Each structure stands twice: as structure tokens, then as C-alpha cells.
Amino acid sequence: MRRWPGLTAIPGRWLAPLLLAVFALTTIGVGFAFQWRDVDQRVTEFETRRLLERLGVEQSRLSAQSGLANALLVRRLVGGLGVYSGMLNAYLVDDAGLVVASLSRADIGRPLGEVLERQPQLVALRRLDDLIEDGSSVQVFRPPGAPYLFGHAAIDTGGHLLTVADLRQPLAQRHAGLREQVMREALLMALLVALLAVLAHLIWFRRAERLARTLATMGEGQLQVRAGLQGFDELALIGAQADRMAERLQAGQAQLRHINALVDRSPVVVVEWRNEPGRPMSYLSRSVSQWGYQPDELLLMDLRFHDLVHPDDLQRIVDESVRHQASRTDEYRQEYRLRRADGEWAWVDDRTSITRDADGRLSSISGVLLDITALKDAQTTLERNNAELELRVAERTAQLSAANEELEAFSYTVSHDLKAPLRGIDGYSQLLQEEHGERLDDEGREFIGRIRRGVQQMGALISDLLAYSRMERRPMESQQVDLLPLIELVIEGHGADIRAAGTQLNLQVEPMVLELDREGLAVVLRNLVGNAVKFSQGRTPPVVEIGARVEADRRILWVRDNGVGFDMKYHDRIFGIFQRLQRTEDYAGTGVGLALVAKAVQRMGGRVRAESQPGEGATFFLEFPA
Numbered sequence: 070m071r072r073w074p075g076l077t078a079i080p081g082r083w084l085a086p087l088l089l090a091v092f093a094l095t096t097i098g099v100g101f102a103f104q105w106r107d108v109d110q111r112v113t114e115f116e117t118r119r120l121l122e123r124l125g126v127e128q129s130r131l132s133a134q135s136g137l138a139n140a141l142l143v144r145r146l147v148g149g150l151g152v153y154s155g156m157l158n159a160y161l162v163d164d165a166g167l168v169v170a171s172l173s174r175a176d177i178g179r180p181l182g183e184v185l186e187r188q189p190q191l192v193a194l195r196r197l198d199d200l201i202e203d204g205s206s207v208q209v210f211r212p213p214g215a216p217y218l219f220g221h222a223a224i225d226t227g228g229h230l231l232t233v234a235d236l237r238q239p240l241a242q243r244h245a246g247l248r249e250q251v252m253r254e255a256l257l258m259a260l261l262v263a264l265l266a267v268l269a270h271l272i273w274f275r276r277a278e279r280l281a282r283t284l285a286t287m288g289e290g291q292l293q294v295r296a297g298l299q300g301f302d303e304l305a306l307i308g309a310q311a312d313r314m315a316e317r318l319q320a321g322q323a324q325l326r327h328i329n330a331l332v333d334r335s336p337v338v339v340v341e342w343r344n345e346p347g348r349p350m351s352y353l354s355r356s357v358s359q360w361g362y363q364p365d366e367l368l369l370m371d372l373r374f375h376d377l378v379h380p381d382d383l384q385r386i387v388d389e390s391v392r393h394q395a396s397r398t399d400e401y402r403q404e405y406r407l408r409r410a411d412g413e414w415a416w417v418d419d420r421t422s423i424t425r426d427a428d429g430r431l432s433s434i435s436g437v438l439l440d441i442t443a444l445k446d447a448q449t450t451l452e453r454n455n456a457e458l459e460l461r462v463a464e465r466t467a468q469l470s471a472a473n474e475e476l477e478a479f480s481y482t483v484s485h486d487l488k489a490p491l492r493g494i495d496g497y498s499q500l501l502q503e504e505h506g507e508r509l510d511d512e513g514r515e516f517i518g519r520i521r522r523g524v525q526q527m528g529a530l531i532s533d534l535l536a537y538s539r540m541e542r543r544p545m546e547s548q549q550v551d552l553l554p555l556i557e558l559v560i561e562g563h564g565a566d567i568r569a570a571g572t573q574l575n576l577q578v579e580p581m582v583l584e585l586d587r588e589g590l591a592v593v594l595r596n597l598v599g600n601a602v603k604f605s606q607g608r609t610p611p612v613v614e615i616g617a618r619v620e621a622d623r624r625i626l627w628v629r630d631n632g633v634g635f636d637m638k639y640h641d642r643i644f645g646i647f648q649r650l651q652r653t654e655d656y657a658g659t660g661v662g663l664a665l666v667a668k669a670v671q672r673m674g675g676r677v678r679a680e681s682q683p684g685e686g687a688t689f690f691l692e693f694p695a
Contacts, residue, residue, distance in 0.1 A: 093255075160230070162181050219231070280311070350374050400421070400423070606632075640678075
């Protein structure tokens with residue numbers, strides 16, 4: 070509220086000197102009033118002391134006379150009072166009330182009352198008896214409001230001396246002196262006020278005017294200007310704060326321009342709507358040109374945002390917006406289609422943000438729109454491809470099912486139709502060897518032995534192939550497998566070969582329970598332990614180590630031997646089917662075992678690897694997740 074509108078309308082460079090002048094004049098006036106009032110009292114006191122001293126002297130001189138008989142001398146004494154400054158009248162009155170001596174000869178011999186009647190200003194002396202204090206020989210008094218001092222002195226030989234002193238002249242002199250003093254003080258105060266006004270203008274108001282111009286320029290948007298005020302006073306502090314504020318605003322403005330430029334160059338469209346039906350637009354970023362529009366054209370047209378929304382999407386997004394606003398969800402996303410300037414439709418991802426005032430009422434709505442037409446097209450293409458892929462997968466599944474059925478039939482054929490002739494050849498060759506071996510020479514018996522070994526190897530190869538085929542097709546049943554009992558069972562299965570080769574067996578197995586397919590792990594261990602026993606049998610002594618440990622997030626099993634080993638450049642090759650590094654004559658086998666191990670470990674979700682050096686044995690590691 071403006072309590073002093075008149076004062077605030079005056080510029081500060083004029084208001085401050087004016088206030089100083091008013092204050093100075095007020096101070097001088099109040100001091101003058103107090104001194105003017107004191108002048109009367111001080112003059113009265115001073116003149117009273119003077120009159121008392123004179124009356125005392127005259128009282129002594131008149132009392133020294135023997136009565137009033139020497140009239141001429143008495144009159145001279147009384148007449149001498151005329152030289153007293155300000156003395157108007159002096160009367161020497163005897164006890165009968167007659168004037169014996171006076172400054173005026175016309176008053177001598179006349180009654181005092183008659184003399185006083187002709188001078189109204191001396192009316193106070195008519196009541197002389199009332200004014201004279203008992204026992205007081207010399208007395209001076211001033212009647213209230215009268216410009217005179219009345220004096221009384223009692224003469225020892227009889228009679229009274231009465232005097233009247235005029236105070237107007239000393240009062241006038243004192244008042245004149247006081248006025249001169251006030252004029253000097255006023256002039257000095259005026260000079261001081263003028264000097265202070267000049268100093269204030271130079272030190273304060275000129276800088277304040279500069280600060281005001283700077284702030285006005287900043288308010289017009291020219292944030293590059295600075296006040297640049299030096300010093301440590303309030304104006305300098307305000308100017309420094311204004312300069313820092315301008316720097317921050319300038320930096321913020323530059324950042325906003327940079328952000329606006331980024332938005333204008335980006336695929337994002339920023340839009341602000343008014344909270345009215347149809348969502349009329351109040352702001353659009355220039356990036357809307359990607360749809361063929363210009364912001365000014367859309368904002369000036371009588372066009373609402375909902376007029377651009379696809380009719381099939383309009384009701385849905387309106388209902389969603391109403392629901393979000395009712396639930397006070399101030400940020401939400403929507404996807405819908407917008408009409409481009411060329412009539413085509415663009416899919417947009419709208420991220421809407423709602424701003425509310427302090428009372429919770431909706432104040433503004435803004436959105437960030439991203440063109441996702443390419444993404445929608447890609448999704449459509451992906452869905453179509455997925456449908457085609459699902460169809461192909463179904464067809465391929467059917468083909469695989471048919472192939473599995475054919476493989477099952479083939480396995481049955483191999484198991485029965487191929488093994489049956491082999492059993493016959495093996496049986497007849499055994500009969501020939503046992504019953505007619507004496508009639509054959511050494512070469513014939515060697516041929517029969519080769520036939521039987523070949524038949525047995527072929528039978529083992531067919532069995533391994535069937536096992537490999539079953540490992541690819543059989544379902545893996547995950548169950549808890551206590552590792553140590555399973556290893557002991559595998560060792561028991563190879564017990565005869567271990568005893569025959571004199572193999573030393575070391576177990577370094579930590580207590581462990583694996584969640585795996587039990588039969589698959591048994592197949593893996595049987596093949597690895599069998600290979601270790603087979604390839605270490607030429608060593609003295611042959612040693613096989615089986616171990617297991619837990620490391621962080623994995624479980625590791627290994628089978629180590631001190632056999633012939635292999636070169637690590639063949640590491641990947643040894644896990645292929647029908648791959649052998651040693652001759653069949655030296656080490657029997659079909660070349661399927663390690664391929665079967667790799668397939669089983671893979672299907673159980675593990676990993677198999679080997680470490681070896683030629684002539685230093687080999688170690689096969691199995692790794693399974695914990």
C-alpha cells in the first residue's frame with residue numbers, strides 16, 4: 070500500500086536534499102522557539118540582578134543621609150538613576166505617600182497614587198503594599214506579562230525608593246541577536262545541505278541512476294549490459310548482484326536457445342495446449358516441419374489439435390486423458406496417429422505432462438511428440454515375419470518329427486537288421502575257429518581272428534552310433550545327483566580293466582550334489598574314465614585321478630591320466646565324431662566316445678575342455694553352473 074504517494078513521485082536526487090533541508094529548518098525552528106522562550110527569562114534574570122545591585126547601592130547612599138531633610142542632595146541621588154540603562158521612572162516616597170524625588174520634577178510633592186494614575190503601565194505600583202514582601206529591604210519583581218521590572222528599596226531613615234526598568238530594549242537586543250544567530254545557522258545548514266546533496270548526487274544518486282538504467286536495459290532483454298559499480302556500499306552490492314543475475318540469466322538464455330535449437334533440429338516435436346475442448350495449441354516447436362507444417366500457420370489457423378488426430382484414435386486418447394487427469398496422473402504416454410500436411414498419417418509417441426497451480430488446479434498441458442511411424446512399420450513387418458516364421462517353424466517341426474520317426478526306424482533297422490548278420494558272422498567264425506581250427510594253418514587262423522575282431526569292432530561302432538543318436542534325441546531329465554556314489558558306480562563298471570592294468574586310482578571329490586540328467590552324466594563319466602584307463606595302461610604305474618570342486622558360480626569335475634597325451638592343436642578335433650589321434654591297432658575304439666561326451670555335456674548346459682601335452686597325460690574338465 071502506498072502511504073506517501075506524493076513523496077515517491079519525487080526523484081530521489083531531489084527528495085533527499087529536500088528532506089535534509091526540511092529536517093534542518095525544522096531543527097533550527099525548534100531550537101529558535103526554545104531559545105526565544107528562554108530569552109525572556111534570561112533577560113529578566115539578568116536585569117533583575119543588575120537592578121538589585123543598583124538598588125542596594127542607592128539604598129545605602131540614601132540611608133546614609135540623616136533622613137530626607139537634605140532635599141537637594143536626595144533629588145540628585147534619585148536623578149542619578151536616570152543614567153541607568155532602561156530606567157523609566159524612579160520615585161522616592163516618604164512615609165506619607167508623597168513623592169520626595171523623581172526623574173520628573175513634575176512628580177515631586179505630589180501623592181504617589183496621583184502620579185501613577187497618569188501612567189496606566191505602572192498600575193502594579195498602586196498596590197505597593199501588597200507587592201512589598203514583609204522584611205524585605207530590597208525587592209525586584211516583574212508583573213506577569215508586563216515588559217517592566219519594578220524595584221523597591223526601603224530606606225532606613227524612612228521612606229521607599231521605587232523604580233521602573235524597561236525590559237523591551239534588552240529583549241529587543243537579545244531577539245535581534247537570536248535572529249542573527251538563527252540566520253547564520255540557517256545559512257550554514259543550507260550550505261551543508263547543498264554540499265551533502267552534491268556529494269550524495271556524485272556518490273549515490275548518479276550511481277543509483279546508472280544502476281536503474283542498467284536494470285531497465287536488462288528488463289528489456291539486453292542481458293549483456295553490466296552495472297559495473299565499484300565500492301562496498303549497498304549500491305555496489307546491489308549492482309554486483311544484478312550483474313551476477315544478468316550473467317546467470319544470460320547463461321540460462323543461451324542454454325534455452327541451445328535447447329530450442331536442439332529441439333528444432335531433433336525429431337521431437339514440443340507442443341503446449343490450452344485446457345479447452347479440442348486442445349487448442351498455444352506453442353509448437355519448429356520441428357513440426359517434419360510433417361509439412363509451419364508453427365505459425367497452425368497457431369494462427371482456427372484449428373484444434375484434435376482435428377489432426379485420426380478419427381479411430383481420437384475417442385480413445387480423449388478417454389485416456391480424462392482418466393489420467395481424474396486420477397491426478399500428471400505424466401502419461403499415448404500412441405496415436407496424426408495427419409500430415411500431405412494427407413498421410415504419422416504414428417506418434419506422446420509423452421504428456423500436466424502442470425498444476427498451488428491449489429491443485431490444472432494450469433497447463435504440454436507434450437513431447439516423437440514420430441514412431443518407422444517403428445510401427447517395423448513392428449508390422451516383424452509381426453508378419455513372425456507369423457511367417459511360426460508357420461515355417463511349424464512346418465520344420467513337422468519335418469523334424471517325420472525325420473525323428475525315420476531315425477527311430479533307422480535305429481531299429483540298424484539295431485536288428487544290421488546286427489543280426491554280424492551276430493551270424495561272429496557265431497560261424499567262432500565255430501570255425503573252435504571246431505576246425507586244427508585243420509587250418511597259421512595264416513587261416515589269423516584270418517579268422519581278424520574276421521572276429523572286425524565283427525566285434527563293427528558291433529561296437531553300431532552300438533556307439535545308436536548311443537550318440539539316442540543322446541541327441543532323448544529328453545534330459547534334471548534331477549539331484551549325488552556325485553560320489555555315481556563315480557563309484559562308474560569305477561565299479563571299469564573294475565576289471567582297472568585291475569588288469571594295475572591302475573592306481575585317486576579320488577579328489579568334494580561332497581557335491583548336481584542338478585543334472587543322471588544318465589547323461591553317467592555316460593560322460595564312463596567314457597572319460599574308460600579312456601583314461603585305456604590310454605594310461607602303458608605307463609609304470611598307470612595313474613588315473615577323478616576330482617570335483619566348487620569355484621564361485623560353477624562346479625568343476627575332472628578326469629586326469631598320465632597316458633600318452635596329445636598335442637593341443639588337436640583340441641577341437643578330438644571332440645568330433647569318428648575322430649581319432651591314435652591307431653586302432655594301438656588303442657581300440659570307434660572315435661565316437663568323446664563326441665558322445667561333448668554332446669551330453671552340451672545338452673546338460675555345461676562345457677567340456679581338455680589340457681594335455683604329448684607324453685604327459687591329459688586332463689578333461691567338465692564345468693556346470695552352480
